[in-house]
Amino acid sequence: MVEKSQMQRASDLTWMAKALKLAQQAEDRAEVPIGAVVVRNGIVVAKAFNRRETWPSPIAHAEVLALHRAAQKLGAWRLTDCELFVTLEPCIMCAGLLVQARIKRVIYGAKDPKGGGVESLYQITEDRRLNHQVEVTSGVMAKECQSLLQNFFKRRRLENKAKLTL
Numbered sequence: 091m092v093e094k095s096q097m098q099r100a101s102d103l104t105w106m107a108k109a110l111k112l113a114q115q116a117e118d119r120a121e122v123p124i125g126a127v128v129v130r131n132g133i134v135v136a137k138a139f140n141r142r143e144t145w146p147s148p149i150a151h152a153e154v155l156a157l158h159r160a161a162q163k164l165g166a167w168r169l170t171d172c173e174l175f176v177t178l179e180p181c182i183m184c185a186g187l188l189v190q191a192r193i194k195r196v197i198y199g200a201k202d203p204k205g206g207g208v209e210s211l212y213q214i215t216e217d218r219r220l221n222h223q224v225e226v227t228s229g230v231m232a233k234e235c236q237s238l239l240q241n242f243f244k245r246r247r248l249e250n251k252a253k254l255t256l
Contacts, residue, residue: 102197105129105175106231109199112139112152113177113238119144123238126152126176128160128169135172136160152176153184157191168192177235179228182207185214188224195225199235 105127112125116139128136138155142148153176161167173195180188180196185207188196196208196215207214208226215224 101132102175102227102230105173106177106197106199106235108134108137109175109177110231110234110238112137113235116140116152117238117242123242124152124176124178126156126174128156128172128174130160130164130169130172135163149183151181151184153180154187157187157193161191170194173197175230177231178202178239179206179208179210181205182212182214185212188215189217189220189222192222193224195227197227197230199229199231200239201228201232 109125109127112127113123114125116125117123121140121143123140125139126137127134136156136159138152138159140152141150141155153174156174156176157169160169160172168191170192172191172193174188174193175197176184177199179198179200179202181202182205188208198208201210203210205211209228214220215226217223
């Protein structure tokens, strides 16, 4: 018999792979490559990727858009039986949203040492002073998620450098 943790790990990898495909779609649109998928009972409820540049909006993070779409689809702002898969550790805004939406669990790939609100800089999702805590699973496909982001920013720096030399 397969252990529940092994089944969970396999499921996490499947959903994170979908989030990575969304992140690639963001990159194709010159957006920071971050993708997010909301899953409920093994079914995708909503998905999104970053749109901050194309929409110009500071709140157009993949997590915000995916959770908004999930709430609209389910007709409820409480997403207590949903999980969020995202390629980068949520920022403080998005971590607060996870608490507000009552998300059951957040699963992310790469850590964000400069802006992470889940584990790296802050631990908003597990703060006992708040009315809800979110279960956290980190490091799922971390190398792939981190590589996508690093390559994106490396290319962007080279493009900016080329513009300066013209």
